[in-house]
Amino acid sequence: MSGLTHEIDPREFDSPEFQSNPFPLYQRLRDHHPLFRDRFHNRWIISRYEDVNAAFQNNESFDRAMYQPDGPYVFGSSHVFGPNILEYGNSDRHRWLRNVVAGQFVGQGLVSFIPFVEQIAGELVERCSGEGEVELVQQFSNQFPIRVISNILGLPRADEEKFVVWYQALIAGLGFGGEHLARGIAARNEMWQYLEPLVADRLAHTKDDLLSKLCLAELDGVRMNMDEVKGFIALLLAAGGDTTDKAIANMWYHMLYTRPDQFEDVKKDPELWDNVFSEMMRFDPVVHVQSRFTTREVEMHGRVIPERAQVILSLGAGNRDERVFKNPDVFDIHREDLHMGRENRSARYKSDKQGHLGFGVGQHFCMGYAMARQEAVIACTRMMEVMKNPRPKFATHEGITSPNIDSGGFRSPRELWIQFDK
Amino acid sequence: MKVVIDKERCMMSGECCYNHPWLFAFGDDDFPVVQSVEITSEQQRKEARQSVQVCPSGAISVIG
Numbered sequence: 001m002s003g004l005t006h007e008i009d010p011r012e013f014d015s016p017e018f019q020s021n022p023f024p025l026y027q028r029l030r031d032h033h034p035l036f037r038d039r040f041h042n043r044w045i046i047s048r049y050e051d052v053n054a055a056f057q058n059n060e061s062f063d064r065a066m067y068q069p070d071g072p073y074v075f076g077s078s079h080v081f082g083p084n085i086l087e088y089g090n091s092d093r094h095r096w097l098r099n100v101v102a103g104q105f106v107g108q109g110l111v112s113f114i115p116f117v118e119q120i121a122g123e124l125v126e127r128c129s130g131e132g133e134v135e136l137v138q139q140f141s142n143q144f145p146i147r148v149i150s151n152i153l154g155l156p157r158a159d160e161e162k163f164v165v166w167y168q169a170l171i172a173g174l175g176f177g178g179e180h181l182a183r184g185i186a187a188r189n190e191m192w193q194y195l196e197p198l199v200a201d202r203l204a205h206t207k208d209d210l211l212s213k214l215c216l217a218e219l220d221g222v223r224m225n226m227d228e229v230k231g232f233i234a235l236l237l238a239a240g241g242d243t244t245d246k247a248i249a250n251m252w253y254h255m256l257y258t259r260p261d262q263f264e265d266v267k268k269d270p271e272l273w274d275n276v277f278s279e280m281m282r283f284d285p286v287v288h289v290q291s292r293f294t295t296r297e298v299e300m301h302g303r304v305i306p307e308r309a310q311v312i313l314s315l316g317a318g319n320r321d322e323r324v325f326k327n328p329d330v331f332d333i334h335r336e337d338l339h340m341g342r343e344n345r346s347a348r349y350k351s352d353k354q355g356h357l358g359f360g361v362g363q364h365f366c367m368g369y370a371m372a373r374q375e376a377v378i379a380c381t382r383m384m385e386v387m388k389n390p391r392p393k394f395a396t397h398e399g400i401t402s403p404n405i406d407s408g409g410f411r412s413p414r415e416l417w418i419q420f421d422k
Numbered sequence: 423m424k425v426v427i428d429k430e431r432c433m434m435s436g437e438c439c440y441n442h443p444w445l446f447a448f449g450d451d452d453f454p455v456v457q458s459v460e461i462t463s464e465q466q467r468k469e470a471r472q473s474v475q476v477c478p479s480g481a482i483s484v485i486g
């Protein structure tokens with residue numbers, strides 16, 4: 001076979017074929033271009049499991065944010081969310097800001113939110129179970145995590161509907177540019193105006209909610225400023241909302257269309273939703289790529305990535321690496337080589353199993369990993385309790401897509417109709 | 423003040439290493455190892471106590 005057969009034209013990454021089915025290209029990357037220089041988009045791409053995992057853990061060589069030559073980070077104030085921790089790179093300030101909130105989403109913090117999650121899941125399932133059919137994306141998953149997070153923050157329940165609307169505009173503004181971007185920014189500004197008196201209130205009268213903690217947390221006697229607090233809230237709404245809602249839709253998609261045989265197992269034993277979550281996060285997770293910048297020259301596969309270059313860590317490709325997972329292209333909730341329970345930030349496990357890369361690894365490992373799993377599993381379990389004998393409304397489905405690669409390539413079905421017995 | 427890790431309990435989450443890199447690092451066996459630093463300042467003592475809190479498996483304890 002000539003070497004040319006495996007050549008990759010970088011424009012393939014922008015093609016509709018890639019957006020609906022990126023896996024064949026991932027395979028060519030892993031097998032023939034484990035370090036791919038994409039001159040067209042001016043970036044490098046890493047795709048093998050071991051390489052992606054190692055890069056996530058190599059803070060000395062890879063930074064989340066871009067350094068100026070003379071030190072400080074470049075801040076993307078044009079960001080739809082406003083200033084947020086994603087822009088603090090690997091700095092101590094990132095670690096501190098993260099720790100202000102990270103503890104809220106694990107351990108006791110998480111346990112205390114479960115009743116909220118149960119309650120909101122129950123209300124929403126009730127609301128969309130009357131007709132014997134539901135369009136999961138719009139009627140359920142799009143609504144659910146955002147309501148949970150606004151509760152955890154301590155925002156008034158009466159204003160939840162407002163948040164759902166702002167949130168949807170914010171998310172649309174991330175992905176589609178133009179008119180959507182303008183709507184997204186307008187929504188952010190409205191939301192910020194709304195938040196200002198609430199923040200002032202928490203500064204004056206502390207409550208037992210996340211908003212108070214964000215307002216009052218201190219590092220060396222210094223608090224976050226108003227814009228940082230508001231930026232953090234916008235980030236939590238988006239990072240915790242848009243991802244988790246898509247995760248729920250992906251889980252149902254795979255049960256209804258990819259493995260209806262294994263869906264029977266889940267119907268008999270709803271605890272298997274945990275496995276569905278894990279395998280979904282490996283097989284085709286919501287987020288497929290994360291971006292890093294080199295802080296120095298990095299040698300890899302016999303080549304050198306220069307300093308200050310953008311490197312794409314393709315965790316979606318790493319998760320399908322046959323060097324790590326047997327029959328990687330088969331969705332299997334009983335798979336024995338994947339760690340099925342809660343994820344470790346280190347990607348290391350005491351068993352000899354491997355973890356998926358769907359939450360990233362290391363310093364920027366998803367802060368909401370335990371929360372997302374709880375939300376998704378509780379939502380799916382609740383739905384199955386109320387919606388008896390769930391089945392696809394249509395025999396065929398266009399599949400999971402990523403509508404826009406610039407939105408981070410978030411992948412999920414556009415719509416998903418489910419029928420059930422009332 | 424001394425910090426110790428119970429390997430039996432440790433689930434390799436890595437939280438200690440990422441949150442307090444001056445105090446913990448992964449060893450060759452992928453378990454965290456307490457670094458040989460004197461814990462003297464008030465800030466260091468505070469962080470050492472925080473590390474007990476970030477550990478999801480209760481494997482870290484602080485003596486003294």
Ligand code: HEM
Pocket residue numbers: 064085086098105235236239240241243244247285286287290291358359360361363364365366367368369371372373
């Ligand atoms: C299934 C749902 C979710 C997926 C697929 C997901 C995915 C990810 C990924 C891949 C990263 C790593 C970013 C990087 O390496 O730079 C990340 C980071 C993050 N996630 Fe999630 N996430 C989910 C749910 C959540 C939830 C529920 C929350 C909040 C409650 C959340 C908050 C965050 C935050 C704040 C970060 C940034 C952490 C940092 O930079 O230190 N995520 N997420």
Ligand code: SF4
Pocket residue numbers: 427431432433434435436437438439454476477478479480481482
């Ligand atoms: S935080 Fe606890 S469980 Fe995690 S690696 Fe450290 S000692 Fe082990």
